[in-house]
Amino acid sequence: MKKLIAAIVLAGAALLATPAAANAAGYTPDSNVSVSGSFTAGGTAVVNFSEGAFQDNETVNVQVTGAGAVTLGALPTTTVSKAYTASSDGSLAVTVTFPQGASGTYSLTATGATSGVVGYASFTVAPADATAVSTANGSGTDGTLAFTGSTVSALALWVAGGAVVLGGGLLLVRGSVRRQRETV
Incomplete structure (x- = not known):
């Protein structure tokens, strides 16, 4: 026994001790995703998924997560989910509005309800005071964020x-x- x-x-x-194999899934290549806009506190970014990224007129579930509340449509929370409908050519445009106190990294995940295709975008939002390079004591910030990750x-x-x-x-x-x- x-x-x-x-x-x-x-x-x-x-x-x-043996890592598991990754699950195969349909992913939208980076070439099918473009991001534009203002990545600052209070700014607005637009994520465009190009033609054919999703099925025609498919329901696409979009989720945004990040360090602070974001607005996707009219829902300001730290994790926002909303269903969109892709256009007749499979393209989709999603507008993300960052809160006034936003800073840090935000991630957008768009998943096709029928096709299962997943598209990603991420944003690094500079804090509102990142442009201030001097303070009363002569020190300040150059607008870069501190590295808080791990090298392991x-x-x-x-x-x-x-x-x-x-x-x-x-x-x-x-x-x-x-x-x-x-x-x-």
């Missing part, structure tokens, strides 16, 4: 997590073998 449990733990560790790749995280799980499984097997030897 202990060997069976050890084998299951090791199999689970191997499964977690996802593969390194998967390998480290797999090693931890594998090590835990080996400790369980070792303890089981030790207890079995002590009882004999």
Whole structure:
């Protein structure tokens, strides 16, 4: 029984250490998406999906997420979803209005309800005070955002997590073998 449990733990560790394959889906190539407008607080951006990006007259579900509330139509929230209808040639234009206090990165995802085609766009909105380069104490900002991400790749995280799980499984097997030897 202990060997069976050890084998299951090791199999689970191997499964977690191996990344899963990505699901195939219909994606709109970057060449079919264009973004224009003002990426500033209070500004408006227009995302255009070119002809043939979606099926003719297809319902397209659009979702915008970001650091602060955005307005897609008349709905100001941090995540906005709204259904649009593609034109008779499969093109679509979506207008996004950023709030007065907007800053950071916003993402737009458009998914065709019938075709399942997914199109993406992202915006980096500069804060309203980004153009101010001097303050009372002589320091200021050049309008760039601080890097707050990580330099560790996802593969390194998967390998480290797999090693931890594998090590835990080996400790369980070792303890089981030790207890079995002590009882004999």
